[in-house]
Amino acid sequence: AQSVTQPDIHITVSEGASLELRCNYSYGATPYLFWYVQSPGQGLQLLLKYFSGDTLVQGIKGFEAEFKRSQSSFNLRKPSVHWSDAAEYFCAVGAGGDYKLSFGAGTTVTVRA
């Protein structure tokens, strides 16, 4: 069965420190991969996406993600976090031709001063 795993439920990081959020998926072929961010009381905002090509993709707000086929992973990174990066982050995967997304459980990021 298809699945998306975000192993870290909650991450606390100091402002200015680097951040890495993990995402692993289980699909038969290379899926379409996405990271979304949800700030408190808000909808989901698309940070970045991977369809094919260069395995390192750049997104908005200084985020990047790397697709590693051998590890079935699509980890999100930011070199230096800002207090405004405190939010819920969701990894999402699409495959199978139905245009539906499967979401991971989410990772809550807390930024301390």
Next chain:
Amino acid sequence: SAVISQKPSRDICQRGTSLTIQCQVDSQVTMMFWYRQQPGQSLTLIATANQGSEATYESGFVIDKFPISRPNLTFSTLTVSNMSPEDSSIYLCSVGLGTYEQYFGPGTRLTVT
């Protein structure tokens, strides 16, 4: 991308009543989706609403409880019927732009008392 609005942004309803949530998009789109996000949880797809066809519901969701309308390419409604406290959630609509890329509305926060 697409700009999506939802009405109402939040509501408090009594059990046994129904609430209709509206989703408006600033451009014509074929695919629209409705999700439920229970407190502290990830997103669960309720149904896919493509214009010109009946909504397709996911396992565990039925039309009698969550009727959906899709009268044109820029608008959809989701009704939560005969509500109970277990229906307290955030309800999100999204639009699909092909290749699994989805853009989300701000959500409707529903509390059932």
